[in-house]
Amino acid sequence: MINFRLLVGLILLLSGGLFINAGQAAETQEHATRTANVDARRIIDADREPGNxxxxxxxYDEQRFSPLDSINRETVPRMGFAWQQDMASTRGLEATPIVVDGVMYTTSTWSRVTALDARSGEVLWQFDPEVDRAWGKKLCCDVVNRGVAVWKGRVYFGTLDGYLIALDAATGDLVWRVDTLINRDAWYSITGAPRIVKGKVIIGNGGAEFQVRGYISAFDAESGDLDWRFYTVPGGPEGPFEHPELEAAAATWDKNSDWTGVGGTAWDSMAYDPDLDLLYIGTGNGSPWPQYVRSPEGGDNLYLASILALRPDTGRLVWHYQTVPGDAWDFTATQHIILADLEIEGELRKVLLQAPKNGFFYVIDRASGELISAENYVFANWASEIDIKTGRPVLTGLADFSDQERYVFPSAAGGHNWQPMAFSPDTGLVYIPARDAGWVHNIAGDKWFTYGVKNVAELSEGQDIPPLSGYLKAWDPVAQSLAWEIPMPNIWNGGVLATAGGLVFHGTATGHLLVIDDRSGEVLKDLFLGTGVIAPPMTYDVDGEQYVALMAGWGGPAFNTLGGDEALLQYNNAGRLIAFKLDGIEVPKPDRIAARGPFPEPPESDASAEVVEQGRQLYVMFCGGCHGMYGSTPMLPDLRRLSKQKHTLFNDIVLGGALEPLGMSSFAAELNEQQASAIQAYVISLAREAFASQGAATEPTP
Structure with a gap:
């Protein structure tokens, strides 16, 4: 019998232009069948093979609970480093690795896929879809990817530039590649992981901040053919309506608005109930954010910020629940959806659990869409409560920014964002990576979204505003109350894993993997990685050895959440896949970063205050998502540190694409020279503030 890893290594070494003989092909196919033969029955019966x-x-219920218990409350002090693999990234890593029969599949930045030996971390094959680096400007939140799906010998994943790809699970060879985009000129993207239900690969798209229309697509897993597509918002007030649900939705939009048919992208959460045969999908915000711009006459603006229950065979809507009718604050419902059976008032109920951005934790009957309960799990001032009879929020008026600035809680980053929570059937608790943070919404006239800077003390007057903080919260979904919480020094931390060992695993921005008692909240083990974490941990078993693995690499929309003690301020943000086991060793740390040095003296600028303000608005729209809203980020160039020579090349870079090979796209299609100059004026104003705050500085060599 030919050694499979040797065979794959030879294939990769000789590269794709050569053919293997029939015997080798049969060997490869046998391994593919043995290691990646995942189907619906196997996923439904996942508890019968907890090692995978x-x-x-x-x-399918997305509980992120593992029955594995070799690593438990008693043994966890012995937990340590097992192996790691470099992911060739210094930006955000968000994927959940998949493990099938000893082989691990995961993604990293720019939608690259890697297959590894789950015992050792040895790379078996890699696939780079070669995403055009210019696509980076079409992303709100870093060049991330949340993982793959595996089905019947194939690996499926979406790319940043909107393709859905199927690979041979044994070799990494391309099987098919389909375009998911309805308009390649629009600023669409894919960052979420596909799900496979009844032989259909389900995928959504991102881009609601950038004037795109949301939809969910289902492709045949075998052929890649499109089976159905559900649009989340009507294309216009008078149609045409691609499916009947859109005609009802159109009645909830201002018929005279130019913005009908924008937003509602389904970029992350999905779950499936095989007994009810319902696929649950969360949808996103409108574009632009302010409803008074998007739909001046009001209306619920369906199906923005909603949970949709669809038939996976047809894509037809069975029920919907809208968490934020007429959303104006980027309060998406794209956050993690968990399915569970809970005893509520003496009755066992099939429920859907979600902690979306808006700060309220929802328990919903997943058969009917009936709201059972909703309570705020973080501070929220936009609504006082969710009316159980109507299912609608009771607005406070404190978040209405149509005529003045408002300090709104939660922020646009949400009380909980994409980072998965976990549910333990042993404790009945949901573990939520949560945050208390606000956002100043303003009336500056931004047509995409808003971001304000103002004295928040003035805007907070009369309100009991909590301090900025992140948390890991253990939430009782039946009692709708907090069981325990652990404050975090940063608001942007990782997802969560719960296990039958009585443990909860949670990575942090400060570079720690915390292992916590699931009932008491006591930290039982603290492993310092030296690399910040936003991804969720997962666990598996190979040859009787339990491992816990996670992707370590901080990023995403975290550029404006720096608290000063993040790992990447001390160590290189070296993206790694790290695995742990009992009786492991100390975790290797990445290299320490070189001191950044003082801010250079920026060039003079005679731009007026009006031009600087125009530049601020344009910067927020086109630059802040990567370079930080205030110019500060350790992951991409801090524009406050541009040398005078770079400032002379500013338009060549921004409009001319001089640095496009490095991922800095040309914005010539979006900006003219005057607008680029206004952005530069704003950058210079930020640089002058930073330079003045430190005193005299030495000009670095350009």
Whole structure:
């Protein structure tokens, strides 16, 4: 019998232009069948093979709970480093690795896929879809990817530039590649992991901040053919309506608005109930954010910020629940959805659990869409409560920024964002990576979204505003109350894993993997990685050895959440896949970063205050998502540190694409020279503030 890893290594070494003989082909196919033969029955029966992690949330219900218990409250002090693999990234890593029969599949930045030996971390094959680096400007939140799906010998994933790709699970060879985009000129993207239900690969798209229309697509897993597509918002007030649900939705939009048919992208959460045969999908915000711009006459603006229950065979809507009718604050419902059976008032209920951005934790009957309960799990001032009879929020008026600035809680980053929570059937608790943070919404006239800077004390007057903080919260979904919480020094931390060992695993921005008692909240083990974490941990078993693995690499929309003690301020943000086991060793740390030095003296600028303000608005729209809203980020160039020579080349870079090979796209299609100059004026104003705050500085060599 030919050694499979040797065979794959030879294939990769000789590269794709050569053919292997029939015997080798049969060997490869046998291994593909043995290691990646995942189907619906296998996912439904996942608890029968707890050593594997064969779907995004391990199971269709997305509970992210593992029955493995070798690593438990008693043994966890022995937990340590097992192996690591470099992911060739210094930006955000968000994927949940999939493990099937000893082989691990994961993604990294720019939608690259890697297959590894789950015992050792040895790379078996890699696939780079070669995403055009110019696509980076079409992303709100870093060049991230949340993982793959595996089905019947193939690996499926989406790319930043909107393709859905199927690979041979044994070799990494391309099987098919389809375009998911309805308009390649629009600023669409894919960052979420696909799910596979009844032989259909389900995928959504991102881009609601950038004037795109949301939809969910289902492709045949075998052929790549499009089976159905559900649009989340009507294309216009008078149609045409691609499916009947859109005609009802159109009645909830201002018929005279130019913005109908924009937003509602389904960029992350999905879950599936095989008994009810319902696929649950969360949808996103409108574009622009302010409803008074998007739909001046009001209306619920369906199906923005909603949970949709669809038939996976047809894509037809069975029920919907809208968490934020007429959303104006980027309060998406794209956050993690968990399915569970809970005893509520003496009755066992099939429920759907979600902690979306808006700060309220929802328990919903997943058969009917009936709201059972909703309570705020973080501070929220936009609504006082969710009316159980109507299912609608009771607005306070404190978040209405149509005529003045408002300090709104939660922020546009949400009380909880994409980072997965976990549910333990042993404790009945949901573990939520949460945050208390606000956002100043303003009336500056931004047509995409808003971001304000003002004295928040003035805007907070009369309100009991909590301090900025991140948390890991253990939430009782039946009692709708907090069981325990652990404050975090940063608001942008990782996802969560719960296990039958009585443990909860949670990575942090400060570079720690915390292992916590699931009932008491006591930290039982603290492993310092030296690399910040935003991804969720997962666990698997090979040859009787339990491992816990996670992607370590801080990023995403975290550029404006620096608290001063993040790992990447001390160590290089070296993206790694790290695995742990009992009786492991100390975790290797990445190299320490070189001191950044003082801010250079910026060039003079005679731009007026009006031009600087125009530049601020344009900067927020086109630059802040990567370079930080205030110019500060350790992951991409801090524009406050541009040398005088770079400032002379500013338009060549921004409009001419001089640095496009490095991922800095040309914005010539979006900006003219006057607008680029206004952005430069704003950058110079930020640089002058930073330079003045430190005193005299030495000009670095350009």
């Amino acid at each position: 992690w064969i779907a995004h949330g391990r199971t």
